[in-house]
Amino acid sequence: MEVSHSVKERTIAENSLVILLQGLHGQVTTVDLRDESTATGRITNVDAFMNVRLAEVTFTDRQGTVSHLDELFVTGRNVRYVHIPDEVDIRATIERQLQAIHRVRYFGGRDKGRKEFPRAKHK
Amino acid sequence: FFNFTFQQQTTNTVEEPLDLIRLSLDERIYVKMRNDRELRGRLHAYDQHLNMILGDVEETVTTIEIDEETYEEIYKSTKRNIPMLFVRGDGVVLVAPPLRVG
Numbered sequence: 001m002e003v004s005h006s007v008k009e010r011t012i013a014e015n016s017l018v019i020l021l022q023g024l025h026g027q028v029t030t031v032d033l034r035d036e037s038t039a040t041g042r043i044t045n046v047d048a049f050m051n052v053r054l055a056e057v058t059f060t061d062r063q064g065t066v067s068h069l070d071e072l073f074v075t076g077r078n079v080r081y082v083h084i085p086d087e088v089d090i091r092a093t094i095e096r097q098l099q100a101i102h103r104v105r106y107f108g109g110r111d112k113g114r115k116e117f118p119r120a121k122h123k
Numbered sequence: 124f125f126n127f128t129f130q131q132q133t134t135n136t137v138e139e140p141l142d143l144i145r146l147s148l149d150e151r152i153y154v155k156m157r158n159d160r161e162l163r164g165r166l167h168a169y170d171q172h173l174n175m176i177l178g179d180v181e182e183t184v185t186t187i188e189i190d191e192e193t194y195e196e197i198y199k200s201t202k203r204n205i206p207m208l209f210v211r212g213d214g215v216v217l218v219a220p221p222l223r224v225g
Binding site (some may be wrong): 015016017018020021034050076077079080081082083084085086088090 | 167168169170171172174175176205206207208209210211213214
């Protein structure tokens with residue numbers, strides 16, 4: 001399970017639907033871009049800002065010209081749609097990602113390590 | 124926190140505009156988007172950015188062509204169907220129950 005190394009990104013992802021896209025790592029999907037072009041490829045990474053990295057991409061531009069790219073990076077702002085493959089169980093994918101974040105967050109145990117969200121100290 | 128149809132609701136009262144969308148979870152809805160696009164589908168999930176997951180979606184793209192000779196506007200629409208779609212919230216203009224025609 002790929003969880004971001006950044007606390008900020010983990011928190012952003014945990015509180016929005018981007019977490020579903022992050023669970024699609026390895027899936028072949030089609031991303032429709034804002035400018036009407038489309039990219040079909042295997043998702044290798046999605047970050048909290050919806051920036052998407054794809055591999056083995058078939059890219060169809062606005063005019064319809066098809067090209068093949070080994071890798072493609074799409075800025076989150078330029079995403080319009082992501083087609084979710086039929087075989088993906090959305091609820092399970094989201095729960096799996098949330099569990100991965102919780103595993104990272106509570107690593108080391110309750111009383112050990114630096115806490116992500118420290119408890120308020122009683123005065 | 125985002126809401127999806129399988130999760131328990133945190134509150135049952137309508138307090139803010141997003142709560143109105145919560146009432147439409149698992150229902151068919153109409154979404155008007157930027158660039159003359161419309162979606163009709165079943166709302167499975169949404170979040171505070173209005174990112175949404177829609178199932179059984181029909182997307183309608185409307186274009187206007189101008190006739191070269193008469194200069195009249197011809198409205199054309201293209202439809203396509205997608206089984207499950209993630210929609211980025213910044214393209215969403217409005218969310219409503221499906222429009223009844225006629």
